[in-house]
Amino acid sequence: MPATLDLYKMYETLTTEEQQIWQAAQNFVDKEFMPIISAHHRDATFPVELIPKLGKLGFLGSQLPEEYGCAGINNRAYGLIMQELERGDSALRSVASVQGALVMYPIWRYGSQQQKEHWLPQLAAGEKVGCFGLTEPDFGSNPAGMLTNAKPHKDGFLLNGSKMWITNGNIADVAVVWAKLDGKVHGFLVPKDTPGFTATEIKGKFSLRASITSELSFNDCFIPKENMLPEAQGLKAPLSCLSQARYGIAWGAIGSALATYHCALDYSKTRIQFDKPIASFQLIQQQLVEMASDITHAQLLAFRLAELKDQKQVRPAMISLAKRNNVRMALNTARTARNILAANGIVDEYPIMRHMMNLETVITYEGTHEVHTLILGQHLTGVSAFE
Amino acid sequence: MKIVVCVKQVPDTATKIKVGADAKTIDSDGVEYVISPYDELAVEHAVRIKENNDDVEIVAVSMGSADSDKILRHALAMGADRGILIENDNSCDSFVTAQSLANAIKEENPDLVLCGVKAVDDDCSQVGGILATLLEVPFIWSAAELSYEDNKVTAQNELAGETYTVECELPCVVSIQKGSVEARINSLISIRKARKKEVNNVAATTSEAVMQTEKLELPAAKVGGRIVGEGPEAVAELFKLLREEAKVL
Numbered sequence: 154m155p156a157t158l159d160l161y162k163m164y165e166t167l168t169t170e171e172q173q174i175w176q177a178a179q180n181f182v183d184k185e186f187m188p189i190i191s192a193h194h195r196d197a198t199f200p201v202e203l204i205p206k207l208g209k210l211g212f213l214g215s216q217l218p219e220e221y222g223c224a225g226i227n228n229r230a231y232g233l234i235m236q237e238l239e240r241g242d243s244a245l246r247s248v249a250s251v252q253g254a255l256v257m258y259p260i261w262r263y264g265s266q267q268q269k270e271h272w273l274p275q276l277a278a279g280e281k282v283g284c285f286g287l288t289e290p291d292f293g294s295n296p297a298g299m300l301t302n303a304k305p306h307k308d309g310f311l312l313n314g315s316k317m318w319i320t321n322g323n324i325a326d327v328a329v330v331w332a333k334l335d336g337k338v339h340g341f342l343v344p345k346d347t348p349g350f351t352a353t354e355i356k357g358k359f360s361l362r363a364s365i366t367s368e369l370s371f372n373d374c375f376i377p378k379e380n381m382l383p384e385a386q387g388l389k390a391p392l393s394c395l396s397q398a399r400y401g402i403a404w405g406a407i408g409s410a411l412a413t414y415h416c417a418l419d420y421s422k423t424r425i426q427f428d429k430p431i432a433s434f435q436l437i438q439q440q441l442v443e444m445a446s447d448i449t450h451a452q453l454l455a456f457r458l459a460e461l462k463d464q465k466q467v468r469p470a471m472i473s474l475a476k477r478n479n480v481r482m483a484l485n486t487a488r489t490a491r492n493i494l495a496a497n498g499i500v501d502e503y504p505i506m507r508h509m510m511n512l513e514t515v516i517t518y519e520g521t522h523e524v525h526t527l528i529l530g531q532h533l534t535g536v537s538a539f540e
Numbered sequence: 541m542k543i544v545v546c547v548k549q550v551p552d553t554a555t556k557i558k559v560g561a562d563a564k565t566i567d568s569d570g571v572e573y574v575i576s577p578y579d580e581l582a583v584e585h586a587v588r589i590k591e592n593n594d595d596v597e598i599v600a601v602s603m604g605s606a607d608s609d610k611i612l613r614h615a616l617a618m619g620a621d622r623g624i625l626i627e628n629d630n631s632c633d634s635f636v637t638a639q640s641l642a643n644a645i646k647e648e649n650p651d652l653v654l655c656g657v658k659a660v661d662d663d664c665s666q667v668g669g670i671l672a673t674l675l676e677v678p679f680i681w682s683a684a685e686l687s688y689e690d691n692k693v694t695a696q697n698e699l700a701g702e703t704y705t706v707e708c709e710l711p712c713v714v715s716i717q718k719g720s721v722e723a724r725i726n727s728l729i730s731i732r733k734a735r736k737k738e739v740n741n742v743a744a745t746t747s748e749a750v751m752q753t754e755k756l757e758l759p760a761a762k763v764g765g766r767i768v769g770e771g772p773e774a775v776a777e778l779f780k781l782l783r784e785e786a787k788v789l
Contacts, residue, residue, distance in 0.1 A: 169610050173617060173731045180725045211728030224728035 158411060160449050163456050167229070174230040178237035181210060186241040191501050193363040197356075199244060200363075201282075201324055204252075208279025212238070212249055214257035221261070221273035229459040232404035236455075239405030240412045243511035244364035246405040251320045252276060254397035256283030256329050259340055262393070263385035268342065272327065284325035286316035286369050287391050293318075294524050295539075297388055301332040301371065303341060309377040310334065312341060312349075315370040318518070322352040322367025329382075330371070331391045340382035340390060349374040360514040362507075396472050399519050400462060403475035404455050406483035406515065407448060409508045413483075414444045416503055417490035424494075431493070440493055444486045451479040470532035477525035484512040541596045543586045544645050546655035546667070547579040547615050549608045553660060557758070564753045575611040578656025580618075580723040582716040586654055587619035587724075589688045597621050599648055603640050605629050609739060616734035617726040623739035624648075632744075633751035638670035643745040645675065652693065653713040657682045668715035678712040684719030 157164065167175065185203060193200055207213050216231050217223035239246035257276050260268055275281040292298045301314025312332055322328070328343045328350070343350055349372040354365060382390070418441055421432035431437045454475045461467045487509035491498035498505050516522050527538045551557065551571045558567040575583075583600065590596040600615035602608045603626040612623035626640050645653060653675065658665035672679030683695035683706075692709045697717065708714075726734075768777045783789040 169613055170731055170735055172610070173614060173726060173734075174728055177726045177728070177731065184725070209727060210725060215728055219729070219732075224732060226728055226732070230728075 158414065158445055158448055158452075160445065161453065163452055166456075167233075171227075171230045171233065174226060175233040175237065177210060178212070178234045181206070181212075182237050182241040182245070186245060190242050190245075190363060190504075190507075193244075194242070194501065194507050195362075197358065197362045199248065199324075199365050203245075204248065204282060205279040207249060207252075208277060211277075212253075213279055214253040214261075214273065214277050216253070217257055217261050217273065217277070221269060222277040223257075223273070227459075228400070228462040229456070232401070232455055232459050235401040235404040236408035236411075238408065240408035242363055242507065243405065243409060243515050244361050246401065246408070247320050247361065247364050250398045250401045250405070251285055252279075252283055254401055255285035255394050256327070258397050259285075259329055259382060259385065259390065259394050260342070263340060263382040263390055264342075265379070265383050267379065268382070272342070281326040282321055282324050284319050284321040284328045284367070284369075285394065286319050286322075286328050286330040287395075288316060288318050290315060290317045290368075294521060296331075296391065297338075299331065299333060299338070301330065303332045303334040303339065303376065303381075305334075306375065309375055310341070310381070312343065312371040312374040312376050315368060317368050318355070319352075319367045319369050321365055322369050323354045323365050325352070328369060330369070332371075337386060338388045338391065340385040341376050342380045342382070343371070343374060343376060344380075347374050347376070360510045360512075362510070392469075395519055396469055399472045399476040400458065400467075402515060402519055403451075403458060403472065403479045406476075406479035406512075407451050407455060409512060409515075410444070410448050410451065410479075410483040410486040413487045413490035413505045413508050414441075414448060416505055417441065417444070417493040420494050420497070420503075437493060440489050444489055447482045447486060451475075451482045454478060468532075470529055473520065473525040473528040473532075476520065477522055477529070480512060480516045481522060484509065484516055487512055541589075541593065541652070542599065542648060542650040543589065543596060543652045543654060544599045544601055544648055544650040545579070545583050545586045545615065545620065546641055546653070546671070547583065547600055547602045547611055548576045548656070548659045548661075549573045549602065549604050549611045550576045550659055550661040553577070559756050559758060564756050566756070573607065573610065575614050576656050576659045576661070577723075578658060578660070578716055578718070580614075580656075581718060581721060582654040582656050583615045583618050583620060584721055584723045585686045585716055586652075588721070589652075590619060593688070599624060599650070601626065601641060601644055603628055603632075603637055603744065606741075612739050613731075613734050614726070616737045616739075617731045618724060619730070620737075622737055625739055625741045626744050627741055628744040630749070632746070632749040634664050634666035635670055635751075636746045636749045638667045638674060639746040640744045641667065642671055642674035644742060645671070651691075651710040652688070653677075653711075654686075655713070655715050657715045657717045665715075668713055672713035675711075675713065678708050680706050680708055680712060680714040682717040683714050684717045685721070686714060686716065686719075 211224040215224045215226050219225045260272050287296055289299050303310040303312050326345050330341045330343050351370050352367045354367050421437050422430050424431045458475050490505045531537045552574045555571050560567040586598045598620040600612050600620040601624045602612050655668045669679050680695045682697050685696040687694045695706045697704050768774050
């Protein structure tokens with residue numbers, strides 16, 4: 154079992170089934186992913202051959218019902234999977250988050266029976282890949298302003314516009330695209346071979362290098378009416394998907410922090426300066442304690458959030474608090490770990506810089522740190538700072 | 541065809557062992573228990589035989605405390621069909637363990653019994669052999685590779701740089717060593733299905749252990765080495781110290 158941190162014995166509260174799921178995710182990351190991530194990070198590629206493996210293990214859309222080929226697990230077990238995937242790399246967790254929370258979830262919640270039966274089993278198995286198009290070049294934190302639009306045409310719609318920062322855009326078989334129809338936001342399923350639909354990979358990223366990120370453009374794409382998500386009306390629909398994904402990020406960030414914390418802890422015990430391990434110096438111990446303390450806080454939030462979500466008591470502000478806190482915690486932990494490793498912290502022999510650069514994305518995607526601050530601000534004061 | 545696989549719960553191999561207050565057992569506080577890795581490989585071999593042949597039933601058997609249910613569920617998720625937990629909280633030696641296992645296994649009347657070459661907690665490597673003796677069937681020790689065809693198993697093992705191939709008609713007992721086969725990672729669906737599979741709890745059927753642990757202690761801490769010099773001129777000093785101080789020459 155890889156090193157974890159369980160000062161408050163929270164992982165001891167897991168059921169046998171949750172422990173087995175956690176162990177399966179750990180084994181997958183350690184055996185299949187850790188040996189190859191460094192090369193993929195250097196080459197800015199994602200190991201697409203792992204997607205069917207993720208599917209076979211049940212890690213894609215794992216909370217959705219068994220009737221669609223999914224595992225139907227609870228929120229705590231799902232969170233543990235996200236934690237382990239992001240202990241590997243944020244790119245790996247992002248693939249599972251997008252497929253499960255942003256593609257399968259809206260099809261399951263807002264789709265027709267025919268859409269569910271057609272797409273969900275293939276997406277769960279990793280035989281097909283999906284992407285989620287909400288953000289646009291000029292509309293990030295303000296998705297309500299989106300320009301992408303659909304106009305009625307024959308037995309369907311003509312879709313025009315573009316979407317930016319779309320994970321898996323270039324490898325997706327289907328895109329869940331959010332567009333305005335008569336001024337109201339609707340969801341459309343756009344298969345990759347739809348005429349007028351193109352995906353262009355965004356190059357030159359310093360962050361999430363092992364993830365495929367794309368720009369999607371739609372030029373008079375004809376979308377048959379049966380490809381519209383019938384139950385999704387208004388911005389609440391895509392925002393409900395983001396809540397699912399943000400929940401996974403709150404857990405994933407813990408995994409990233411565990412990776413950098415353990416790297417720094419191990420390093421500090423073996424790095425000799427002034428004839429003794431640097432772990433013996435008070436300033437190093439203080440940094441390790443701050444990291445462990447912050448990780449423990451994040452774990453408490455995640456475990457409680459899982460309970461609330463299983464009890465259907467979770468509210469968006471709770472998810473914002475956990476996403477906001479845990480990602481900032483993970484980024485601070487990575488920076489502290491880099492500090493402990495000093496020069497060695499910047500080479501990819503160690504995972505720290507890779508995680509730190511990834512987290513520069515994670516802290517702004519799925520709602521920036523500031524947007525989550527304002528969601529909480531509105532929740533506390535009753536006054537929106539957006540409007 | 542029926543295969544019985546014996547599995548044992550052991551401390552996670554990454555555990556930093558501490559001696560308990562009784563100085564006879566380990567301090568279990570904070571210790572994570574897992575299926576012994578060689579036993580896990582034995583389950584994997586059994587499941588592969590099942591996947592390649594019709595009408596194979598796999599029964600996982602464990603002797604240990606009630607929480608050994610956890611490792612039986614692991615074996616069930618890998619593909620075993622049902623489990624038997626021989627409940628026993630007392631410490632026991634290899635003979636007593638094998639005796640209880642043999643009594644339970646006799647009732648199953650299996651064609652093939654698999655177990656790990658050793659449990660990684662005590663490294664005894666004795667249960668498989670004693671079990672075969674009590675069941676009055678042949679025993680193949682430490683098979684790194686295993687295949688099954690026409691009511692016989694073929695096992696390969698490397699000893700002293702040579703590869704030995706052994707064939708044996710069933711029934712027999714085979715203990716499994718690490719080879720080319722790796723234990724599978726359980727899928728979420730298989731883990732969920734395992735929860736519903738049957739595990740029978742039975743009482744241990746043996747007497748008190750003959751062997752008792754008198755004392756458990758950690759190895760002495762390693763002391764740092766000493767460099768006596770460099771190059772040919774240090775050889776004489778090294779010989780002297782090896783002869784007079786270390787007394788190994």
